[in-house]
Amino acid sequence: MSDWSKARAALEAARNIVVLTGAGVSAESGVPTFRDTDGLWHRFRPEELATPEAFRDDPRLVWEWYGWRRERVAACAPNAGHLSLARLALGPRGVTVVTQNVDDLHERADDEMQPGTGGAGPLHLHGSLFRSRCTACGVSYPDREPVDATDEDSLPRCPACGGLARPDVVWFGELLDEDLLRRAFRLARDADVCLVVGTSSVVYPAASVPRYTRAGGGFVIEVNPSRTPLSALADAVLQGPAGGMIPPLVADLWSP
Numbered sequence: 145m146s147d148w149s150k151a152r153a154a155l156e157a158a159r160n161i162v163v164l165t166g167a168g169v170s171a172e173s174g175v176p177t178f179r180d181t182d183g184l185w186h187r188f189r190p191e192e193l194a195t196p197e198a199f200r201d202d203p204r205l206v207w208e209w210y211g212w213r214r215e216r217v218a219a220c221a222p223n224a225g226h227l228s229l230a231r232l233a234l235g236p237r238g239v240t241v242v243t244q245n246v247d248d249l250h251e252r253a254d255d256e257m258q259p260g261t262g263g264a265g266p267l268h269l270h271g272s273l274f275r276s277r278c279t280a281c282g283v284s285y286p287d288r289e290p291v292d293a294t295d296e297d298s299l300p301r302c303p304a305c306g307g308l309a310r311p312d313v314v315w316f317g318e319l320l321d322e323d324l325l326r327r328a329f330r331l332a333r334d335a336d337v338c339l340v341v342g343t344s345s346v347v348y349p350a351a352s353v354p355r356y357t358r359a360g361g362g363f364v365i366e367v368n369p370s371r372t373p374l375s376a377l378a379d380a381v382l383q384g385p386a387g388g389m390i391p392p393l394v395a396d397l398w399s400p
């Protein structure tokens with residue numbers, strides 16, 4: 145049996161599916177990945193832009209970069225991969241998307257498939273480009289405004305207390321939200337299938353999600369044009385782009 149047939153059979157039999165996504169699921173929408181040759185970490189230095197120390201030293205520079213990413217993502221649209229996953233979630237199977245991405249393309253795909261409902265949305269393990277958090281009072285709030293990073297006085301401010309806001313994302317050296325992570329691991333352990341799409345599987349703890357599914361006796365599918373450290377552990381490895389592979393892989397699984 146080919147990996148494709150095994151993957152399809154596992155999905156057909158599954159009652160609960162966890163989908164773990166990384167930057168690759170949004171690549172065909174025009175959102176840059178991190179570690180591919182044209183990825184963000186080849187053009188920018190993470191220690192200057194994505195650490196608490198970088199923000200403390202130069203909040204203007206950090207906001208400028210996140211403002212640019214916010215604008216870039218806002219100009220992109222969900223691709224066939226996001227849309228098929230959103231459609232899968234409308235079917236009889238329990239489907240939870242756990243994403244490392246800070247873009248909002250899963251939410252927008254949900255909204256396109258089921259207008260107006262808002263949907264449950266994915267679990268954003270690494271936060272969101274479209275939320276900010278106050279460095280003074282800690283409140284986190286939705287924020288889709290363009291960022292004015294002309295100088296420190298023009299940077300985003302907390303609507304509650306006026307303190308300096310920061311992007312509500314997880315930076316290097318910071319811990320993930322514990323409740324969210326626990327929820328993701330529990331869902332993965334109870335899932336019949338973990339479908340892992342477009343991640344290099346090198347960043348922990350997110351990369352542990354499929355390992356919980358394996359530990360719980362479930363089936364792991366990897367979709368990625370390249371091999372990763374997960375490939376050797378996955379039950380089925382489907383080499384190709386998300387937008388081309390996901391639609392045929394989940395076709396018709398939304399019908400009861």
Ligand code: OAD
Pocket residue numbers: 165166167168169171172177178179180183194244245270314315316341342343344345346347367368369370372384385386387
């Ligand atoms: P990476 O940039 O590390 O990996 C992207 C993966 O997507 C690679 O394995 C590519 O082969 C694959 N890929 C590229 N194009 C694809 C396509 N069209 N379809 C499917 N896969 C494709 O991105 P992540 O694994 O998401 O963390 O990185 C994990 C974390 O590292 C990010 O969340 C970010 C980063 O530092 C934080 O910012 C906290």
